[in-house]
Amino acid sequence: MKNAIIAGIVVIFILIVILLLVYMKADFNASVIDEGNVREIVIDAKRFEYSPNVIKIKEGERIRIKVNNLDTEHGMSIPELGFESHDEVGAEFVFDKKGTFDFYCHHYCGEGHSQMKGVIIVE
Numbered sequence: 001m002k003n004a005i006i007a008g009i010v011v012i013f014i015l016i017v018i019l020l021l022v023y024m025k026a027d028f029n030a031s032v033i034d035e036g037n038v039r040e041i042v043i044d045a046k047r048f049e050y051s052p053n054v055i056k057i058k059e060g061e062r063i064r065i066k067v068n069n070l071d072t073e074h075g076m077s078i079p080e081l082g083f084e085s086h087d088e089v090g091a092e093f094v095f096d097k098k099g100t101f102d103f104y105c106h107h108y109c110g111e112g113h114s115q116m117k118g119v120i121i122v123e
């Protein structure tokens with residue numbers, strides 16, 4: 001009788017461990033799916049322009065913006081949102097606010113640096 005109770009407790013314990021493992025795996029898969037929901041945008045940057053320089057994004061979209069520096073070091077900064085990206089590694093951001101946001105180069109790159117800008121439209 002006593003052995004049956006111990007065996008029952010062991011079985012329940014094993015089931016709990018299996019459920020925890022399944023739950024953790026499900027959670028891990030969920031984060032992988034989230035990774036898949038990141039839309040990647042590559043912006044070519046050269047003295048003194050971006051291509052593309054108008055980018056449309058859907059409200060709530062998670063975006064990874066990469067800066068492809070074609071000549072010298074540039075960057076891409078949206079001061080209004082506190083967002084910056086520097087290079088091909090890029091940076092992620094969830095655009096959860098509708099509107100039109102200017103972006104600028106934030107690495108001094110020569111005479112035309114201050115004219116180097118573009119716009120992100122979140123709709």
Ligand SMILES: [Cu+2]
Binds near residue numbers: 074105107114
């Ligand atoms: Cu610049």
